Structure formats: structure tokens, C-alpha cells
Amino acid sequence: MKENHANNDFSFRELEEQLQKLKPAATPPELSAKLLQVVSSERSLYPYSLKKLFFRPSFIPWAAAALLALAFIGGHKLWVSSPREQIAETVSTIELSLPSLQDIKGQAIEILKVSRLIASSYANQDAAISFFKSINKEQFAQLPSTKLPPAAWGVAPELPPLSPKQEAALRKADLVVEALAAGAPTIPTLALASTTFLPKTKNVE
Amino acid sequence: MENQDKWYLYARQQSRSEADAQDILQESVLAIWHQTTSSRSPELPHTGAVFTAIRYRAMNFGRASDRRQRRQEEYSFLLWEQQTDENRYGADEQKLLLEALRGLPEAQAETVTLKIWGGLTFQEIANICDCSINTITARYRQALLKLQKELKGTFSQ
Numbered sequence: 001m002k003e004n005h006a007n008n009d010f011s012f013r014e015l016e017e018q019l020q021k022l023k024p025a026a027t028p029p030e031l032s033a034k035l036l037q038v039v040s041s042e043r044s045l046y047p048y049s050l051k052k053l054f055f056r057p058s059f060i061p062w063a064a065a066a067l068l069a070l071a072f073i074g075g076h077k078l079w080v081s082s083p084r085e086q087i088a089e090t091v092s093t094i095e096l097s098l099p100s101l102q103d104i105k106g107q108a109i110e111i112l113k114v115s116r117l118i119a120s121s122y123a124n125q126d127a128a129i130s131f132f133k134s135i136n137k138e139q140f141a142q143l144p145s146t147k148l149p150p151a152a153w154g155v156a157p158e159l160p161p162l163s164p165k166q167e168a169a170l171r172k173a174d175l176v177v178e179a180l181a182a183g184a185p186t187i188p189t190l191a192l193a194s195t196t197f198l199p200k201t202k203n204v205e
Numbered sequence: 206m207e208n209q210d211k212w213y214l215y216a217r218q219q220s221r222s223e224a225d226a227q228d229i230l231q232e233s234v235l236a237i238w239h240q241t242t243s244s245r246s247p248e249l250p251h252t253g254a255v256f257t258a259i260r261y262r263a264m265n266f267g268r269a270s271d272r273r274q275r276r277q278e279e280y281s282f283l284l285w286e287q288q289t290d291e292n293r294y295g296a297d298e299q300k301l302l303l304e305a306l307r308g309l310p311e312a313q314a315e316t317v318t319l320k321i322w323g324g325l326t327f328q329e330i331a332n333i334c335d336c337s338i339n340t341i342t343a344r345y346r347q348a349l350l351k352l353q354k355e356l357k358g359t360f361s362q
Contacts, residue, residue, distance in 0.1 A: 012349050015356070018302060019321045022283040024214035031227045035209055038235045 208252045209234075211322050214283070215256055218318055219263035229266060233258035253329040256319060260333055283322075305355035313348035316341055 027035070209230075216226040216233070237254050283303065306314065312334075319330045327345070331338040 012353075015349055015352055016321065018298075019317070019352075022299070022302065022322075024210040024283060024322055027209045027213040027230075028227070031213070031230065032209060034231055035234050038231065038238060 208255070211324065212252075212255050212259060214322055215315075215318055216259045216263065218315065219260055220266055225263075225266050229259055229262045233262055252323070253325055253333060256323060256325070256329075257333045301356060302352075305352045308355060309348050309351060313344045313351070316344040317348045320345055 026032075212234070213226065213230055216230040217223065220226040220229055233255055237258050283306075306317070309317065315334070316330060319325045319333065320327070323330075325333070327338050327341050331341045334341065
């Protein structure tokens, strides 16, 4: 801003100073009171008023999210407090997806038969146990086709009836099968259990 | 509310009557305060926002037919600061200065009002008047030149 003008005898700065010495008249008292009331009432609403808090436009998304969360929690509580019949039905549906105990027993007996057949090829029980300890689940599953000749595998279901001692051992194995239903031991572990009804020496049956 | 006097002066300048000015100022302050307290980070409203609101509402109130008569009254709201030793001028100079102010075109008078008594920067005035800063500085300079011409010989260094 050019402050001096050649054709005038005082500067812009002098003129501004004189203008600034003119002060606006005071606002009428009644208007001043109204303005003060407006400002104080608006300030009183913020930030302590819950009404103002929740009706502020910036809080609308948060309020919506809070309502959704409350609705979810309420729905969850309703589900939890639903009739027991509904829960039992859900649990039974889950149980149906698991193999039955009889199925597991059948699989375990087959495993026991195979294990017995395999163990019979060893000189004694200790050797069979050492063998079963040295293999894992996948290796055990391949045993019928590799360890034994197909003829021997085919006659396994036709093995002679178990002796009373072997029956007792099988009942022990049933306990293992029970445990299988609850915690699912590995197949080699089950095979180790099958060695309990094997003779301590080479099977001569 | 230390700014209410300058707001009222501007409202009085932009309106047709004192009653209109009071309504405009009250509505403007209410709107700005409400907008401020509703915002995410509330702060005291910038004084320029109130000037803008006053200008917008004054347009809605209609500034038209009796503009000339209004302008004869608007600067009567300006009073001399209390006389001090530094103030070398008296009632005669005051009268001449007010007469010179009344003779300013409306746009120049508005710019002078916002700059001198509103305490705003040229950029803030440009925002309020919705025009460029060059236009505002030109208006202000032309206003001071006109006042210099009218007051030649009144004030001397």
C-alpha cells in the first residue's frame, strides 16, 4: 500500500490513525444482553449436555455404530438365553458329524488284527513293540501292502478265534478305543496296544 | 463479546434500519455460535465468520430503496475516542471526517469499515466480500485517496 500521496499534505498512515480514533458506538444494552444470552446458552450446551453430544452431526456415525453394537449384543444375549432344546439340537447336530463309537471300534479291531498279523512275523513281543514305535501313522497305513504278502493279508479276517487271554487283552484294547473316541490316540499307539495280546515269543499259533 | 460493537457497526452499515441491524446481528451470532459448538473441534468463532454472516443476512433483509438515506445515518454511530493529549483534533475535524466517510461509495465504505474498525486483514475482507484481494486493496486505496482529497488541509503532519 502506497502510504504517501504527492498531492496531499498527510499520509495514509496519518489518515488511518485518525480513522482508528473514531470508535464505534456501544451496542445497545438490550441487544448486548441478547447476544450474551445466545453465546452463554450455546456454550452451556457444550460439552456437558448429552442431548447436544448425541445430536451433534459429527456424532451421528458413532451413535449409529453404538446402536448397532447394542443390537448385536442384545441379539447374542437372546441367543444365549434361548431354550435348552434349541441348544441340544445344535449339539446333536455337531455330534452327528463325528464317527460313532461302533465305527471307531470296528476300525480299531481291524487295526488290531493287522497289527497282530504284523507282530506275528516278529520273534517276540519286544521286537514287535520296537517296530511299532519306529513307524508313524502314514507308514503304518502302508504296512498291509508292503510288509505282508497279499496272501497273508487276505487270510487275516480268517484268523482262528482268540484265546481267553487274547480276549481280555482285546477288552483292554476296547478301553483304548474308548479313549480314541475321546482323544483320538495315534494309530501306532493303538497298534502297540494290540501287542498286549501277543505271545512274548514268536507266535506259533 | 468484545467484538460486538464492531459487528453492530457493520450490521448497521449493511442494513436499512437500526431494528434490522439488531435482528441481523442477533441471528448471525446465533448461527455462528451454533455452528461452532456443533463442529468436531469447537473453538471460539473467528470474528470474520460473524462479519460474513452479517453480510449474508443483510442481503436477505434487502438493501435497496432507502440506501442513500441509510448511509447518511450509518457513520453517526462512530464516536470520537476520548480526547487525550495525543489527539490533537477536535469536534470540527470529527465532523469533517464523518462527512468525508459518508461521501464514500458503498463498496469502499464497507472495505474501510472492515479494515479500520473490524480489524480484519485484506484477505479476510476479500473472503467476506467474495472478491479478490486485489479488488479489496484497490477499494481501500481509492477510499483513502478520496478521504485525503476531502480532508486536504484538515490534518497535517
